[in-house]
Amino acid sequence: MTQPTLRFLGVGAREEAAYRRLLRDGVTAPGRAVADVRAQTADQLVELGIATRAHTGALRPVPPARAVERLIERRLDRLRGELEDAAEAEGIVDSLRAEREAATAAPSVPPQAPTVRRIEGMAAVRAVIDELTFFARTESLTTNPKGIITPESAGHSRPVDLRVLRRGVRMRTLMAAPALDDPSTLAYLRELAAKGAEIRISHLPLERMIICDRAAALTPIDPADTAKGALLTREPGLVATLVTLFERMWATAQELPTRDDEAPTEIERRILRTLCTAEKDESGARELGISVRTYRKHIASLMTRLHAANRFQAALLARERGWC
Structure with a gap:
């Protein structure tokens, strides 16, 4: 029976062979990283998202399920980009907007576009x-005064944000400090940062705003209740003032900490210790007083963070870092 390949996901034969070898070996030794896998191929594996490179130069394979997921996301992003570029080249959005404006315009005197528009x-x-x-x-400049991005909001924002980053637009996002304590928010922010977004955390109050190309700005009608809607302005003076405010907030904020640099939480330390003592997930979860699902979710997160191919390796790497 013919072995299935990753070619339909955009992986060449040489890269796939190298990835399969990494899966068999677990990790290349630092001194063998280039000898075992050609430098160009190694770079390609990292770029494809199916391998990671440690500070020593050693390559580690991304777990198969996650690797395939990343390859699928990569193909979808590329297809989305091609469709968006085609839509832009055809001018379809402008054409549809003209239809809408033609339906609302006065027959004799064209309306003057307001400098501030209310969006409810x-x-x-x-x-x-x-x-x-x-x-x-x-x-693209954005602030989030609450510091929390719900999974629902992330699901809506992800294709929009990735589209902006794919086009080479500089994206800067300011988040309030609660972002550091919300795992799902941190995961989404790091996902964007990995794609090129610049993200900072502010411990000072933030004003809610979105600014594009320093030409248009969106602010809430009521800062205390953003559900009421927003004000869209293209007035150069107002937009410039908001940009200045954003830059001041940006200057006082701190860089988003990388996941690998953060010390584990207490629950993560306890879970790492159970990897060496608990024979089954059920017993480990019971010992910590959490559900098996939550227990496994933490383990998966820690393995990704440690770039570990399996649980045993995760325990060893965690011990090397003094995490348990």
Whole structure:
């Protein structure tokens, strides 16, 4: 029976052979990293997201399920980019917008576009954000005063944010300090950072705003209740003032800490200790007083963080770092 390949996911024969070898070996020794896998091939594995490189130069394979997931995401991103570029080249958005404007314009005197436009309702606000970011070409500035991005919000924002980053637009995002204590928010922020976004954490109050290309800005109608809607302005003076405010907040914020640099939480330390003592996940979860599902979720996160191919290796690497 013919062995299935990764070619349909955009992986060449040489890269796939190297990845399969890494899976068999677990990790290359630092001194053998280039000898075993050609430097160019190694770089390609890292770029594809199916291997990671330690500070010693050794390559570690990403677990198979995660590797395939990353390859699928990569193909989908590329396809989305091609479709978006085609839509832009055809001018379809401008054409559809003209239809809408023609239906509302006065027959004799064309209306003067307001410098500030009121957008009511979250659905309408999201539509405006999608439109602004679709046409962003140089820069996108965003703040989040609450510091929390719910999984639902991340699901809506992800394709928009990745589209902006794929086009080479500089994305800078300011998050309030609670982001550091919310695992799902941190995971999403690190996902964006890995794609090129610049993210900082502020311990001072933030004003909610989205600014695109320093030409258009979106601010809430009521900062205390963003669900009411937003104000869209293209007035150069107002936009410039908001950019200045953003830059001041940016200057006082700190860089997003990398996942590998962070010390584990107490629950993570306890879970790492159980890797050496608990024979089954059920007993480990019972010992810690958490569900098996939560226990396994923490282990998966720790293995990714430690770049470990298996649990035994995760325990060894954690001990080397003094985590347990």
